[in-house]
Amino acid sequence: MTDSVPPARATxxxxxxxxxxxxxxxxxxxxxxxxxxxxxxTPLKRSLNxxxxxxxxxxxxxxxxxxIFILITFIAPIADMLFRSVENDIVSQTLPRTVVELDRxxxxxTPDEETYRALAADLMVATELKNHTRLGSRLNYxxxxxxxxxxxxxxxxxxxxxxxxxxFVALDAxxxxxxxxxxxxxxxxxxxxxxxxxxxxxEAEAAQDAAATAEEARALEFTEPEPRFRLSGTARDxxxxxxxxxxxxxxxxxxxxxxxxxxxxxxxxxxxxxYEDLSGGFTGESYDGAQARLLSRAADAVAAxxxxxxxxxxxxxxxxxxGDPEVWGTIKAFSSPYTAxxxxxxxxxxLTPQGIEPQPDDQKIYALLFKxxxxxxxxxxxxxxxxxxxxxxxxxxxxxxxxxxxxxxxLLPFWTSLLVRTSAWxxxxxxxxxxxxxLVWAGAISDVGRLQLINNQTGTIIAMTHILLPxxxxxxxxxxxxxxxxxxxxxxxxGATNWTAFWRVYFPQSVPGIGAGCILVFILSIGYYIxxxxxxxxxGTFISNRIAYHISQSLNWGLAAALGTILLALVLxxxxxxxxxxxxxxxSLG
Amino acid sequence: xxxPPYATLGQKIWHYTFLTICGLIFFFLIAxxxxxxxxxxxxxNFFTFTPGMLAFDPEAYSLKHYRDFFTNxxxxxxxxxxxxxAPVATLLSVSLGTLAAVGLSQSxxxxxxxIMAILISxxxxxxxxxxxxxxxxxxxxxxxxxxLGVVLAHAALGIPFVIITVxxxxxxxxxxxxxxxxxxxxxxxxxFFRVQMPLILPGVISGGLFAFITxxxxxxxxLFVGSAGQKTLPWQMFIGLREQISPTILAVATILVVISIGxxxxxxxxxxxxxRLRGMSPG
Numbered sequence: 001m002t003d004s005v006p007p008a009r010a011t012x013x014x015x016x017x018x019x020x021x022x023x024x025x026x027x028x029x030x031x032x033x034x035x036x037x038x039x040x041x042t043p044l045k046r047s048l049n050x051x052x053x054x055x056x057x058x059x060x061x062x063x064x065x066x067x068i069f070i071l072i073t074f075i076a077p078i079a080d081m082l083f084r085s086v087e088n089d090i091v092s093q094t095l096p097r098t099v100v101e102l103d104r105x106x107x108x109x110t111p112d113e114e115t116y117r118a119l120a121a122d123l124m125v126a127t128e129l130k131n132h133t134r135l136g137s138r139l140n141y142x143x144x145x146x147x148x149x150x151x152x153x154x155x156x157x158x159x160x161x162x163x164x165x166x167x168f169v170a171l172d173a174x175x176x177x178x179x180x181x182x183x184x185x186x187x188x189x190x191x192x193x194x195x196x197x198x199x200x201x202x203e204a205e206a207a208q209d210a211a212a213t214a215e216e217a218r219a220l221e222f223t224e225p226e227p228r229f230r231l232s233g234t235a236r237d238x239x240x241x242x243x244x245x246x247x248x249x250x251x252x253x254x255x256x257x258x259x260x261x262x263x264x265x266x267x268x269x270x271x272x273x274x275y276e277d278l279s280g281g282f283t284g285e286s287y288d289g290a291q292a293r294l295l296s297r298a299a300d301a302v303a304a305x306x307x308x309x310x311x312x313x314x315x316x317x318x319x320x321x322x323g324d325p326e327v328w329g330t331i332k333a334f335s336s337p338y339t340a341x342x343x344x345x346x347x348x349x350x351l352t353p354q355g356i357e358p359q360p361d362d363q364k365i366y367a368l369l370f371k372x373x374x375x376x377x378x379x380x381x382x383x384x385x386x387x388x389x390x391x392x393x394x395x396x397x398x399x400x401x402x403x404x405x406x407x408x409x410x411l412l413p414f415w416t417s418l419l420v421r422t423s424a425w426x427x428x429x430x431x432x433x434x435x436x437x438x439l440v441w442a443g444a445i446s447d448v449g450r451l452q453l454i455n456n457q458t459g460t461i462i463a464m465t466h467i468l469l470p471x472x473x474x475x476x477x478x479x480x481x482x483x484x485x486x487x488x489x490x491x492x493x494x495g496a497t498n499w500t501a502f503w504r505v506y507f508p509q510s511v512p513g514i515g516a517g518c519i520l521v522f523i524l525s526i527g528y529y530i531x532x533x534x535x536x537x538x539x540g541t542f543i544s545n546r547i548a549y550h551i552s553q554s555l556n557w558g559l560a561a562a563l564g565t566i567l568l569a570l571v572l573x574x575x576x577x578x579x580x581x582x583x584x585x586x587x588s589l590g
Numbered sequence: 591x592x593x594p595p596y597a598t599l600g601q602k603i604w605h606y607t608f609l610t611i612c613g614l615i616f617f618f619l620i621a622x623x624x625x626x627x628x629x630x631x632x633x634x635n636f637f638t639f640t641p642g643m644l645a646f647d648p649e650a651y652s653l654k655h656y657r658d659f660f661t662n663x664x665x666x667x668x669x670x671x672x673x674x675x676a677p678v679a680t681l682l683s684v685s686l687g688t689l690a691a692v693g694l695s696q697s698x699x700x701x702x703x704x705i706m707a708i709l710i711s712x713x714x715x716x717x718x719x720x721x722x723x724x725x726x727x728x729x730x731x732x733x734x735x736x737x738l739g740v741v742l743a744h745a746a747l748g749i750p751f752v753i754i755t756v757x758x759x760x761x762x763x764x765x766x767x768x769x770x771x772x773x774x775x776x777x778x779x780x781x782f783f784r785v786q787m788p789l790i791l792p793g794v795i796s797g798g799l800f801a802f803i804t805x806x807x808x809x810x811x812x813l814f815v816g817s818a819g820q821k822t823l824p825w826q827m828f829i830g831l832r833e834q835i836s837p838t839i840l841a842v843a844t845i846l847v848v849i850s851i852g853x854x855x856x857x858x859x860x861x862x863x864x865x866r867l868r869g870m871s872p873g
Contacts, residue, residue: 052698055696055697055698056698056699056700058693058696059693059694059696059698059699060693060699060700061693062689062690062692062693062696063689063690063693063694063699063705065686065689065690066686066687066689066690066709066749067690067705067708067709069686069745069746069749070708070709070711070712070746070749071708073724073742073743073745073746074711074712074720074723074724074746075708075711076727077720077723077724077725077726077727077728078711078715078719078720078723079723080723080726080727080730081719081722081723081726081727084726387615387618390608390611390612390615391612391615391616394608394609394612406616408854408858409616409619409620410619411854411858412620412623412850412851412854413619413620413623415803415850415851415853415854415857416623416846416847416850417806417807417824417843417846417847417850418807418809418824419807419809419824419827419828419831419843419846420623420626420827420843420846420847420850421622421623422831423626423827423831423835423839423840423843424622424623424625424626424843425622426831426835427625427626427629427637427638427835427840428622428625430637430638432636432637432638433637433638434625434629434637434638434639437638437639466618466619466622469619470619498601498604523714523716524716526716527715527716527717527718527719528716529716529717529718529810530809530810530828533832534828534831534832544716544718544719547718547719547722548718548721548722548814551722551725551814552814557726560722561722561726564718564719564722564723567716567718567719568715568716568719571714571715571716571719572714575714
């Protein structure tokens, strides 16, 4: 603020020109506008607002980098998890036609022939794209056996429509030729473009062969992709089913194998579609393209073809499970892009075609697991209060120097690596471990009667009480430090016994500390993973171990996400309580 | 806790019972950690004291588990991974966190509570949930199984600690000092580095230590976000504990205990210095 200091002259009204506070006030007086003005003449309110806005902006600019960082590295993953717990587009993406057809099915018996045709087409494409096993494993979470059904179907699906292929080829060998199909289905412009492309590819290849060195040859390599296949309008109108599946055939072999429809015979299922088109409503007049004569001869012959309904093909030739309403029910139930199915599984219910039903009793594990997590967290919480309260009481009543020294005994475990503490307990609690050895040595137990302290709930509770105890002691201590000793003294001088003075005067004042410590310990313990995994065995594990299992072993990510979402909701509710009782800002770190 | 001279026998008994109980609880707190230290010098591959150890026979003690730690390639790689990941993550969370804490400590911050809740959230959300979410999201964007992914994840986990300790230090910060500095002609950047930073440095360092220990000790997130190439020391210990427990783990644990004692001392000294600087009563 060094600029524009006017030369000092005699003071007095309006001696200084420009924006000085005095002048501003005088201006305001003169104007008699009743508004307070800032030094530069703008209304004070606006000027202040501007200053405030600048300040807010500066603060936000300082916070912004971190906020963006956390939003990307942390909040987005959490949001992704929440989304995954309801996301279910795999069925509708892998089986798009089937899902549409299934809409008409009422859940009784098997779906109609049209649905099976759609299924054959969808599965043919899915098998070529190698998506069918993924879908199979997804649906297997809901109904066991679907995974193997889909794998089996994937192996047999290229036989769907073979019976028609053979008959078309027997009718005229030209049906076997890729070129016949291209001239039948493709847009003339595409045929020209494709011919041009393959000529250039040949040229490039020839040039490559002529190249002197390997590098030169590599530089000449022809990398341009084949033009994308386009259907001709006539084929689309005259042969709707055939053209749809042929188009897909062309695009799948192009993207998956780098092949061209000019080189490959279509899938058998394309012949099936052709049969359907020709036998239903096709007349010679509707197609006037290149292969009109071949097509009309075929159209005349199809009436005499041997037939095999697709439904029969699936049930008789592939697997009888395709006639099972339960399989279809599962596909229909999970055909919408979002599902509550994972959440229902997470609370031991299932989504069936008939609606929401409880899981069979032998598959109910999550309610038990949630109850166990709750029960063990509560036990750990209570043992922490039991052990933490005397320590905090002692620390807050000792002289500062001594209590600081003893506090180190609390802080050392707090600072020690979690893995170190867990391994210590693993070593101590083993059947051949230190605790059992001492007990045997002391004669408390016999050598054969060593206690089973690990790989069960006892192990988890002991180890986690030890690990979480500092989180109870520290908040308790910080509350107890602020309780004035005069109150207890006053109570005693009024005739209270030690116990009454403690219970009626001291204890109520320490309750906020107990509340804070309990919620903290409880929140931390219901989300624990490492310690239960190592010392918990099978009976001492928590819900988080199940989440980890679903992520890395069963690969049922949706269910893991749903379980995680429930756990997260629980923790957030508890944290809200913690915030109301203690305030997040008051979290102290030792 | 002085016992008054007029205490009755009952009061005396209660007083000493209470002290004994407290002693036992302190023993419970500290004994497991101390037990592993002598066990790590065991000459045998046992997890309990051998008769030789109890007789203080020098033969029964050895450094072989430490030797194994320093020669075994698996452990060495894990150690170097930890050393490569934790400091970078710490640097990231300290620099971003301090900046944001300074911003948050200003008087007019819109949506302060919301921002604070978002910044603190990595500490609140259970680790397994953070790990699951990061695993899903990082595999979508190609960060899963990369060094960068692990560093970013650990930095996010360390940030709440930096925010909490630095904002706590800034509470006692005298604003008139920055005004004085501005008045004397220093720009905001210079004011920050020459006036504010030296005063809040203890808070920044202890926040950094918290962030460091968070990353250095972290196992759940790295287990999911990392791949075999990012195997850290805690991860290696976790595998060792779950599959075949080898006494080398005790040697590593002892080394880690020594490190945490060092860190604890540093934080404690810093805390006292910070309180002295801010004119609070010595803790």
